[in-house]
Amino acid sequence: MRPARQPAGRFRFFPFRLRGGLGPVIGLVFVVLLFAVLGPAPFSSLYNAKTIVTQTVIVGIGALGMTFVIVSGGIDLSVGSLVALSTVVTAVALNALTGSGGAAGPAAPLLAALAGIAVCAACGFLSGLITARLRVVSFIVTLGMMQIARGLAKWLGREQTVMTPVNWLQKAMLVDPEPGWLLLAPGVWLMLGLLALVAVVLKYTVFGRHVFAIGSNAQTARLCGVNVPGRRIAVFALGGAFAGMAGVMQYANLTVGDPTAAAGMELDVIAAVVIGGGSLSGGEGSAAGSIVGALIMAVLRNGCNMLGAPNYVQEILIGAIIVCAVLIDRLRNPRTV
Amino acid sequence: MRPARQPAGRFRFFPFRLRGGLGPVIGLVFVVLLFAVLGPAPFSSLYNAKTIVTQTVIVGIGALGMTFVIVSGGIDLSVGSLVALSTVVTAVALNALTGSGGAAGPAAPLLAALAGIAVCAACGFLSGLITARLRVVSFIVTLGMMQIARGLAKWLGREQTVMTPVNWLQKAMLVDPEPGWLLLAPGVWLMLGLLALVAVVLKYTVFGRHVFAIGSNAQTARLCGVNVPGRRIAVFALGGAFAGMAGVMQYANLTVGDPTAAAGMELDVIAAVVIGGGSLSGGEGSAAGSIVGALIMAVLRNGCNMLGAPNYVQEILIGAIIVCAVLIDRLRNPRTV
Amino acid sequence: GRPSGEPGAAAPPAIAVIPKGTTHSFWKAVHAGAEKAGRELGAEVIWQGPHKEDDRQMQIQVVQNFISRRVAAIVLAPLDDQALVPPVQAAVNRGIPVVIIDSGLNGDAYRSFVATDNARGGRLCAERLCTLLNGTGKVVMLRYQEGSASTARREAGFLEGMAACGTDIELISTDQYAGATIEKAFQAAQNLLNRFAEIDGIFCPNESSTQGMLRALQTAGRAGDVYFVGFDANETLLKAVRDGEIHGLALQDPFRMGYLGVITAARVLKGEPVAPRIDTGVILLTPDTIDTPAIRALLNPPPAPDA
Amino acid sequence: MRGVRKAFGAVRALAGVDLAVCAGEVHGLIGENGAGKSTLMKVLSGAHRPDAGEIALGGRPYAPAGPAAARAAGVAMIYQELALAPHLSVEENIFLGRERSRFGFRRRRRDAVRGVLASLGHSELDPDAPVSSLGIGLRQVVEIARALTARPSVVIMDEPTSSLSAEDAEALFAVVRRLRERDLAVIYISHFLEEVTRICDVYTVLRDGRAVASGRVAETDTAALAEKMVGRTLDEMYPRTPHTPGAPALTVRALRGARLPAGVGFSVRRGEILGIAGLVGAGRSETVRAVFGLERAAGGELEGPGGRSVPAAAQTPRRALAMRLDLLSENRKTEGLAGGLSISANVTLSALRRHTRAGFIRPGRERRAAQRQCRALGIRCRDVSDPAVSLSGGNQQKVALARLLHHGADVLLLDEPTRGIDVGSKAEIYRLIRQLAAGGKAIVVVSSYLPELLGICDTLAVMHRGRMSAVRPVAAWSEQRVMLFAASGRDAADTRIRTGG
Numbered sequence A, B: 001m002r003p004a005r006q007p008a009g010r011f012r013f014f015p016f017r018l019r020g021g022l023g024p025v026i027g028l029v030f031v032v033l034l035f036a037v038l039g040p041a042p043f044s045s046l047y048n049a050k051t052i053v054t055q056t057v058i059v060g061i062g063a064l065g066m067t068f069v070i071v072s073g074g075i076d077l078s079v080g081s082l083v084a085l086s087t088v089v090t091a092v093a094l095n096a097l098t099g100s101g102g103a104a105g106p107a108a109p110l111l112a113a114l115a116g117i118a119v120c121a122a123c124g125f126l127s128g129l130i131t132a133r134l135r136v137v138s139f140i141v142t143l144g145m146m147q148i149a150r151g152l153a154k155w156l157g158r159e160q161t162v163m164t165p166v167n168w169l170q171k172a173m174l175v176d177p178e179p180g181w182l183l184l185a186p187g188v189w190l191m192l193g194l195l196a197l198v199a200v201v202l203k204y205t206v207f208g209r210h211v212f213a214i215g216s217n218a219q220t221a222r223l224c225g226v227n228v229p230g231r232r233i234a235v236f237a238l239g240g241a242f243a244g245m246a247g248v249m250q251y252a253n254l255t256v257g258d259p260t261a262a263a264g265m266e267l268d269v270i271a272a273v274v275i276g277g278g279s280l281s282g283g284e285g286s287a288a289g290s291i292v293g294a295l296i297m298a299v300l301r302n303g304c305n306m307l308g309a310p311n312y313v314q315e316i317l318i319g320a321i322i323v324c325a326v327l328i329d330r331l332r333n334p335r336t337v
Numbered sequence C: 001g002r003p004s005g006e007p008g009a010a011a012p013p014a015i016a017v018i019p020k021g022t023t024h025s026f027w028k029a030v031h032a033g034a035e036k037a038g039r040e041l042g043a044e045v046i047w048q049g050p051h052k053e054d055d056r057q058m059q060i061q062v063v064q065n066f067i068s069r070r071v072a073a074i075v076l077a078p079l080d081d082q083a084l085v086p087p088v089q090a091a092v093n094r095g096i097p098v099v100i101i102d103s104g105l106n107g108d109a110y111r112s113f114v115a116t117d118n119a120r121g122g123r124l125c126a127e128r129l130c131t132l133l134n135g136t137g138k139v140v141m142l143r144y145q146e147g148s149a150s151t152a153r154r155e156a157g158f159l160e161g162m163a164a165c166g167t168d169i170e171l172i173s174t175d176q177y178a179g180a181t182i183e184k185a186f187q188a189a190q191n192l193l194n195r196f197a198e199i200d201g202i203f204c205p206n207e208s209s210t211q212g213m214l215r216a217l218q219t220a221g222r223a224g225d226v227y228f229v230g231f232d233a234n235e236t237l238l239k240a241v242r243d244g245e246i247h248g249l250a251l252q253d254p255f256r257m258g259y260l261g262v263i264t265a266a267r268v269l270k271g272e273p274v275a276p277r278i279d280t281g282v283i284l285l286t287p288d289t290i291d292t293p294a295i296r297a298l299l300n301p302p303p304a305p306d307a
Numbered sequence D: 001m002r003g004v005r006k007a008f009g010a011v012r013a014l015a016g017v018d019l020a021v022c023a024g025e026v027h028g029l030i031g032e033n034g035a036g037k038s039t040l041m042k043v044l045s046g047a048h049r050p051d052a053g054e055i056a057l058g059g060r061p062y063a064p065a066g067p068a069a070a071r072a073a074g075v076a077m078i079y080q081e082l083a084l085a086p087h088l089s090v091e092e093n094i095f096l097g098r099e100r101s102r103f104g105f106r107r108r109r110r111d112a113v114r115g116v117l118a119s120l121g122h123s124e125l126d127p128d129a130p131v132s133s134l135g136i137g138l139r140q141v142v143e144i145a146r147a148l149t150a151r152p153s154v155v156i157m158d159e160p161t162s163s164l165s166a167e168d169a170e171a172l173f174a175v176v177r178r179l180r181e182r183d184l185a186v187i188y189i190s191h192f193l194e195e196v197t198r199i200c201d202v203y204t205v206l207r208d209g210r211a212v213a214s215g216r217v218a219e220t221d222t223a224a225l226a227e228k229m230v231g232r233t234l235d236e237m238y239p240r241t242p243h244t245p246g247a248p249a250l251t252v253r254a255l256r257g258a259r260l261p262a263g264v265g266f267s268v269r270r271g272e273i274l275g276i277a278g279l280v281g282a283g284r285s286e287t288v289r290a291v292f293g294l295e296r297a298a299g300g301e302l303e304g305p306g307g308r309s310v311p312a313a314a315q316t317p318r319r320a321l322a323m324r325l326d327l328l329s330e331n332r333k334t335e336g337l338a339g340g341l342s343i344s345a346n347v348t349l350s351a352l353r354r355h356t357r358a359g360f361i362r363p364g365r366e367r368r369a370a371q372r373q374c375r376a377l378g379i380r381c382r383d384v385s386d387p388a389v390s391l392s393g394g395n396q397q398k399v400a401l402a403r404l405l406h407h408g409a410d411v412l413l414l415d416e417p418t419r420g421i422d423v424g425s426k427a428e429i430y431r432l433i434r435q436l437a438a439g440g441k442a443i444v445v446v447s448s449y450l451p452e453l454l455g456i457c458d459t460l461a462v463m464h465r466g467r468m469s470a471v472r473p474v475a476a477w478s479e480q481r482v483m484l485f486a487a488s489g490r491d492a493a494d495t496r497i498r499t500g501g
């Protein structure tokens, strides 16, 4: 129970930064180098780097929201379903706003996206409410919400993908962005913006501090006057909102609302957070770490694809490397437990 | 004349029995009554009851193994993949043992099943080894194992379902068992036998007590001389073996080895354990509770199907009822936290 | 690394073939066909499916990765008729032609569409069931999965055909879904059979749902008592046909689909004109026709090389 | 407070307590383990909602909705079971729930932290150190600092000195006196009755959830207080059971840890009680933990009762147990108890095999053994099947001790064995320790409570910054001499500095 003391000085102010930052980065460098050596030349091309970053966006944004949840000591299994729900809500809202036929105006997609995000935030709020007020473990609450949101998505979408008119949202995830000076897809910029936001919120705001405190020791937080249920609800609502944003990006990618989208994505998202230094028992985790975790997973998928190995070899490889990425962190940072 | 109530002392000896037993049973009664009232007549038939029990077997056996893992404070996400791997290994081994063509002898299916179970136990052992010795959180280790086992299954099965000759194993999951006097499918009897075994091991053996101690406080357990890594490894190997048995039952059900089987089943299995009173932070859970949890889920699926509701309504309903089943337990048994 | 897809280089052109998944025997046959074409053309065929079956996002990523890898052409079986439009457009923008197989795609970015007429397959099944039932009886259709376009078309074709069959046909359940795997289909089918004591005819629109339903019928002891028509074939299903438990299977020609897909892509690369729609045909297998040479040829395509 | 009641299920913790506390007064609250002191204070600090009764604060009715409301009303509490978030830093813990500003004022906050830590005699403590890296004593300091920076009007201290060294306790007393001068009300719970008589003005005795006596401290003494607490006259606190040391049971040579200890050697014989004194952070706990294999030693050698010596670096708890050593950790919450398990499971955990037949646990036997231990140590519980966490702090400590007694190893390493235990039970435990020694066990006691070390030990050593003084018979030590070595690392015997003429 007595981990090695950290070096004195500046670094110690955010003990979680070290744990959540450097280890995963080493893991990332490791997998990138691995494929750069093993893989075909195109792996190391700029275009491929842009492809990988774009492929990180959806899981990455979901992981940012999940970081709040996991740092607070909870878990959210409904993320995948919420992403699907968000694509469908966005698509349905867009259709409702633009009426029948015709391309959408510039405002409609924005409103539709907000609708998608709002619905997911509401679902997250509900999960949080039940977790915090009725004290059912979040694993079960969100497992229920996972089914409910999936059902809602299918119901809204009439069990089919929802077609939408052409609109600017659909360009948000192009690897070659439309105004070329953007360099990266708008979705990537969104993810980076959110990353900065979440990092600041977690480290420099009272809310962030409280989230860490709740995850570290909820009992203590309560005794210190932290509004534990209120914060928990906010955390899950935030997680939902981020899943909603991930869903909007998913919609941008698919250009349709898809009620079966992102099945099982929750595990990718949680893995990203944990690879990035988050602890499932709460109190640890960082925004940057989670994004790095999501990047590691995207690099793995892309690299394996580039190698052109059969699917089963890829699966075995990805499984092994996920474990190794976390292992590197542990070896670097052994705990005495 | 016996007194109506048991003497307080004896009953209270295992506080977890009460927590893990009665609450879920109330939940089960609740959902059964719900569908008996709402649903069509066939729901309440004996044959349907037998169907439900048979449909519980696979998740139930998986949940028994998961009970060890969860009580010890771990989690095993690889169960679904291990089930698939076991079906494929059993089928491939059976084909290898019986040679080309012809019905299988009585020994071959048994050996094949043992091969399936052994391979899964080995996978569990490996997960346990990495978790316990290299101290990577079990969530990540088993997430990796989930991919690895799925890849292995696809590789072994050449990405296809594996046909097998007719053999007695394939009759293990018939709702109307072949020697009629069995009343229930052999698989159901297997599940009940394993239930008794796991209940006794958890409650009345040193191993079981150590598993509880590790889940409750691993640090203290270590200080008391419990071989924490060794027990952890054994727990995961056991979990793997049970997943292997569930896989053999899955094979009996499908009569083919199916590398895509049981995708996402891990969540059902974990939900069964948690609904049955298991705590994801360890130290709580019971064999009977887990089986009741699995039954609740099977009743839900069956009942919703019987109602003939569209799929999305079923999903929403199942999600809501999973939460309610746990809620009932919590309301009955509020915690001061 | 090695250079790939550079024009004029000695290396053969790389043609990527992207199935919807890799685990049905249907896709095995597609793979075999594609490889055969590759051998004939001297082209490298890269076979790569999405990791998770039926995950549109995964398939989009596979397409994106092939664009990154600069293959010469892509042969794609899209999981969705709309969602795959942007990546296909991106491929075309980068000078990689795309041929679509199996399921349709919106827009006109692709060069050719090589596939079965799914609606026709569904109608064929309906006609078979109609004949077997003599135009009267209670019929169940177990759908495959939400949002799957090709099976939805088969289901629609089947319903259309049943409507034409007569007013005495009662469709008692058409809104249940089997799900992606055999075992999910099995449970759904079991519960359906428990719910309806009286069923005269059943239709399932693909391999896994047909196999799940077959197993449910067998375990309930009702196999053979109900007229059962399915889609696609594998060893288990063929055995059931011989045992009189399945009364018809719509057969596509996946080998030909893979073969023609790659051939068409190669012709596009050479600048030759190609037809925008190529039908690979669908025929009905019944206990009577199971041993005809045409069916035999379909059932036993040359094996896919082990990757 | 008037007629306050509180029950946990079937357990009645408070059965109608009346209590009046005045500003500018230090109010001592004493009582046996499980009497309801902590529960009463948790009601006052808003952590528990009372079942009945009313409270008035500063003349106005007071019914806090939660800890936040209580804190806003000016009630600050130091919890007995330390309430800290291990992942957060010292400063973050101190200001948890009171982060007044979002971005600014870091400087001012930092000054406040340094100020209060200095007043507690720990100006060296780094405000940025994560709490998980602190020993239990420093954690207690952080907990106290948190209550003091809250600018309260009522401060509740639930056994604040249970983990403090004598020096730190003195610093705390100075702080308490200053609080009294500032006209605050202080409620002070302690099992050290001499502390109560030293710094409290009035006292109240709780027994079985009721206030049974109260009065001015000046009009009583510790013996009378103890009598009121226990309800009977106490015998001799440190009874001298005659026992004679035998063969060496544990010999430690040149033990070195990663940081502490720095070359410690001692030997303890069968039938001997060896005490180790020292200040917080002197490395006493780390010494016994290294001996037991809980912390990896960097070097040194251990020789157990069997006479075989092993390198200390290879020690693990399982090997230590096999060598017939056993350890009582100073941190019962994380290392002493499996809180979720029943009392009986905790008691039998190290020696479970004794209650098995053919590998199966015999519940009846196990249960009886646990009940026996509960009686021997006077553990107050409804039933041995209740989870250990439902016990009061002192009773939890006794359960942890009961496990060692039940296991019956030859060498017992007891790190703060009487932390949080009431005087009556303490006397009982001292008697037990002596009996064990008389029965041929070797016992090492680490304690920050000097009187008990001087009272029960046969031999005593003092640690200072990882080094240990010579082991001497207890008669050769005096309180001053121990303090001198603990504070300066110099022994009166070899120092030239003489205070006298």
Ligand SMILES: Nc1ncnc2c1ncn2[C@@H]1O[C@H](COP(=O)(O)OP(=O)(O)OP(=O)(O)O)[C@@H](O)[C@H]1O
Pocket (backbone or CB within 6 Å): B336, D008, D011, D012, D013, D031, D032, D033, D034, D035, D036, D037, D038, D039, D040, D080, D380, D389, D390, D391, D392, D393, D394, D395, D420, D422
């Ligand atoms: N959360 C709880 N659940 C059940 N019982 C409890 C709980 N907290 C306290 N109790 C019971 O209430 C009684 C009073 O406990 P309390 O902690 O107030 O004692 P205390 O006087 O502070 O004792 P100590 O000196 O050992 O700290 C005890 O019998 C204890 O078992």
Ligand SMILES: Nc1ncnc2c1ncn2[C@@H]1O[C@H](COP(=O)(O)OP(=O)(O)OP(=O)(O)O)[C@@H](O)[C@H]1O
Pocket (backbone or CB within 6 Å): A002, D129, D133, D134, D135, D136, D137, D138, D163, D165, D260, D278, D279, D280, D281, D282, D283, D284, D285, D286, D287, D330, D448
């Ligand atoms: N300079 C320091 N910086 C941070 N922590 C320190 C420092 N010095 C001592 N400590 C803490 O004090 C503890 C000293 O070790 P140990 O607990 O063995 O001493 P002790 O004499 O038993 O004191 P305690 O009464 O706290 O148990 C260490 O675990 C460490 O956490």
Ligand SMILES: [Mg+2]
Pocket (backbone or CB within 6 Å): D037, D038, D039, D080, D158, D392, D393, D394
């Ligand atoms: Mg107390």
Ligand SMILES: [Mg+2]
Pocket (backbone or CB within 6 Å): D284, D285, D286, D330, D415, D446
């Ligand atoms: Mg100590």
